[in-house]
Amino acid sequence: MTKTPELTDTEIAIKDLVLHDLNARAGSPETYEADDIPVLAASIATLGLLNPLIVQKTDKLWGVIAGGRRRAALMHLVNDPEAKGWTMRTKVRCRALPDDTAAATAITVAENVTQKAMDPIDEFEAFVRMMETGGHSPDSIATMFGVERRRVIDRLRFGRIHPEIRAAARARNITLDVMKAFADHPDQAVQKDVFDALQGSYIQAWTIREKLRNRGVKMGDAIARLVAEDYRAADGAITADLIEEDSILTDEALVEKLLIEKLAAHAEAERARLGFAWADAMRDVDYKALQEFGRVYPSSVDLTAEAAERCEAIANRLAELDEARDAEDCPDIDALDDEYEALNEEYEGLTVGFSDADLGRSGVLAYWDQGRIATVEGLIRPEDRQDRTPEASPGGEGTTAGEQGGDGETESDALVLSESLKLDLRTEQAAVIGTALAGDPDLAHDLLLFKTIVDLLGRAGGVSYSFGVTASIADRPHGRREDVDGRAAETLGELFGGLDLTWWADGKSMPERFEAFRAVEPGMKSRIVAVALADAIKPTGFGYSEGLMAHVATQIVPDLRAVWRPTGGAFFSRLKKSVLLGIIARDLRQPEEAARLATEKKTAIVDFLERLFAAPFATLTPEQREAVETWCPPGMTIDAPRVDHGWSGESRLRGMAEGDAEETDDAAQMEDEDLPEEGTFEDADEMEVENA
Structure with a gap:
């Protein structure tokens, strides 16, 4: 049994301190390169070395048995030009251990094994106590720990969350991310109210933020x-x-x-500036609301002699700016662009405007739109719309009340439709066209394919806005895109090169292109669709709501590792050295290699794995080869689809056939309510792990 050694208090210069060979973390030097070393250094600079280092004499130097991170922080202070008073000769408190190998080993293991990381909630509450009872400010705390002020603020806010919510997080009844979401509102009473309202249901962070968002308006909005x-x-x-x-x-x-x-003040200011008859304000305006209004637009105006002279001067200056901007040695293109834009705006203001008649019957509407005040000018109120010139009358454009049209009709006999009636007629027209399309399956099939393909291949921005079907390529962010296994991209490029895209010849109109596409051989159509769809697959997990994608994926990619491999740049280099060694020893069944590589730098281990996965070594045993050829990291594997209580569209189709839209909507709603919410059942545990 190892006896408790006697430790001697002493002070040792930083230059004489080295990491002891027996230190439990000596084989993991990256431990002392962590992001929190500067934080520890800032604390030592402010409060001093609270815990002395445990050291043992090794030759002429002192080996640090326990306190390697503190030594790393001291070295950080020595190398920091802003840290005053810290040099290699600075002496720090230490406790010296006699020449006892057994005791040294026990101490270093105890130092690291018995340590327990501070609970995050304890940390948050400690920050609050420092400010409330210790007299500190967020700025002084940030200086003390060498962290950004915002990081301190976040911890203070988390520590001020309602005590019952913090207690629920401490008891693991809710995740830490869920607890943090309550900090979005500073009022503890509001936090508790939302927390109580969600009891009995699976609580998610986004749900909390959504509910808190409706409890007042943030000053930053x-x-x-x-x-x-x-x-x-x-x-x-x-x-x-x-x-x-x-x-x-x-x-x-x-x-x-x-x-x-x-909004009303802004509308009135615009009315006064432009000379309109009225001004109004609305909180929100949508397209349907604007349809109730008429609208007049600015047109060319007769210029005064002074305005004509100014316009000529502007035109001459714009020509000079065009020439200057095209020059290769243009000194300040941004300033010229700003001047060009300002002159264009002035020219338009002089040459275009509303007529006096239009100003006398129209106005300005101001409304709130996506974080700013927006205005619509030249609106005619619904009750005043009968005073405007009819848009379409038998007498031709410009016929006014009492005038006779070309065929002898007066305006009172002409057919003038309201905007709401026009919209209803368009709705009926769409239903008629849709019904006819449903009766021609071949045409409908080709039309859907054509619209989808053109959207996905990015061939045109506006094939048609009449469809409720729009396809778009997926956003696939990646931090190391240039380092990924390139075989998938190469295969897709080869497939794309084999497509017949002559139907999209330049110079053809969209209808001509569609008819040419219809003439493409069916097998080629299918290949075009497949390649176009390739870029539409979004990054996602295969939870309950993605049962269909999981079902398809397991069919078309039965062996993912046959077409994909993890690479050094995109994957292995982003893991810790200890994790890489664990993969080699445990997952790839090569503990001897892991032991050999333990003393190597991380880059050497990444290089080893890169070569191993590129071409499994001939020296591998059959078991090791199988492990390498089948190993996949979490998040990349394609699991069998989960049971999906998905919505059946039978009642929807039946409702369409019977024309009973209301009954159909009710049925769809009832069936949708039977769907499991995202993040429920088995997903709940996985999400809690992810959030934590």
Whole structure:
């Protein structure tokens, strides 16, 4: 049994401290290159070395048995030009261990094995205590630990979440990410209210944020910035946050009232500037609401002599700017572009405008649109629309009340349709066309293929806007795209090169291209569709909602490793050295290689795995070869599809045939309610692990 050794307190210069060969982390030098070493260094610089290093004499130097990270932080301070007073001769507190190998081994193992990382919630609460009872500010805490102020703010906000919610996270009843989501609102009462309302259901972070978003307006939001000054003047209630932009304007009714006032003031300013008859404001406006209005547009105006002279000067200057911008040695293209744009705008303002008659019957509508005030000019109110010139009358454009048309009709006899009636007629027209298309399966099949293919291949932006079907290629972000296994891209390129795309010849109209596509041989059509669809597959997990994709994937890619392999640049280099050694020893069944590589640098291990997966070595045993040829990292494997209680479209089709849209919608809604929500059942445990 190892006796408790006697340790001697001493002070040793940093230059005389080295990592002891018996240190438990001596084989993992990357431990001392972690991102948190600067944090530890900042703490030592501010508070001093709270725990002395455990050392043992080795030749002329002192080997650090316990405290390798503290030594790394001290070296960081020595090499930091902004850290004053730290040199290689600076002495630090140590406790010296006698020449006892057994005791040294026991101490270093105990130092690392018995350590327990601080619970994140304890850390958050400790930061709060430092500020509330220790007299610290977010800035002083950030300086003390050498971290960004925002990081400190986040931890303070997490530590101020309602105590019951923090207790639920500590008890693992909710994940840490779920707990953090409650920090989106600084009011603990609101947090608790939302937390209580979600009891009994599977709680997800996005659900919480969505509910908190409807409990007031953040100061950082565009609406809040617009009304903040007036809101404070009206003594509106504000729930303060550590960051001002995250504080909440809690009186939503007052916010909406002030927003409408701002919109109305903006509309009135535009009305006065442009000379319209009226100004109005609306919180939100959609296309359907605007259809109820008439609209007049600016046209060319008669120029005064002064305006004509200015326009001529602008035209001459624009010509000079065109020539200057085209020159190879253009000194400041951005300034010239700005001037060009400003002159164009001035020219348009002088030459184009609304007529007096149009100004007298139309106005300006201001509304809130995606974080800004938007305006629509030249609107004619629905009640005033009978005063406008009819858009289409037998007498021709420009016929006014009482005038006679060319065929003897007066305007009172002419057919003038309201916008709502026009929209209804278009709806009926679409139903007639759709029904006819349903009766011609071959045409419908080719039309759907044509629209989908052209969308996916990026051949045109506007094949037709009449379809409710739109296809788009998937967004596939990747941090190391240039390092991935290129076989899939090469295969796709070869397949694309073998396609017959002559139907998309330049100079053809869209109908001509469609008819040419219809004449393509069926087998080639299928190949075109397959290649076009290749870029539409989105990165996704194969959960309950992706049972179909999993079903298809397991058929067409029965052996993923036959067509894909992990590479050094895209995969292995992004893992820790200890993880790589674990893969070699455990998953690839090569413990001897793992032991040999343990003393090598991480780059050598990555290179070994790169070569191993590119061409399994001839020296491998059959078991090792099979392990290499079949190994896949988590997230890349394609598992068998899960049971999917998916919606059946039978009732939907039956409803369409019977023309009973209301009954169909009800049936679809009932069936949709039977679907498992994303993230439920077995997915719930996986998501909690991911979130944690």
